[in-house]
Amino acid sequence: MRKSTVGMMIGILLLCSQAHATPVRNIVNLASITFWEATGNPITYTFGVNSAQLTQRRPDPLSNSNMDFSGVVGHEFYDVFYSNQDGTFNIDGEYLTIEGV
Numbered sequence: 001m002r003k004s005t006v007g008m009m010i011g012i013l014l015l016c017s018q019a020h021a022t023p024v025r026n027i028v029n030l031a032s033i034t035f036w037e038a039t040g041n042p043i044t045y046t047f048g049v050n051s052a053q054l055t056q057r058r059p060d061p062l063s064n065s066n067m068d069f070s071g072v073v074g075h076e077f078y079d080v081f082y083s084n085q086d087g088t089f090n091i092d093g094e095y096l097t098i099e100g101v
Contacts, residue, residue: 023092024082025049033096035080037070046078054096057081057089061093077101 024030033054045068047053050086053068062077064070069078083097084090 003010018042019050021075022095023093025054025092033080035069035078035098037069037071037076044071045069053080054082055091062099 016069025034027049030049032046032048036044042052044050046081047068058066058068058079058081062079064077065075067077070076071078078100079096080096080098081089082091082093083095084093085095087095087099089097
């Protein structure tokens, strides 16, 4: 089971005129999404809107060899993907989900 990690700061800036019922990856002029991880000094991770990181959900368990990015090396693993409101993977979802161990 995946658990959220306290202390992770995430910044996502999505500008659009019509976000309702629009898949995140189809927002006009959106080229990439940046996540900030701040367990220590903030580190940014930027992924293109159609990157494998965002268009695929990684299988459990997250690990050193199965993650989109990490916080504390060897201890915090994160997966980011497009989803429905409930966090269910959906490549054309209106939401972003961040799962972490």
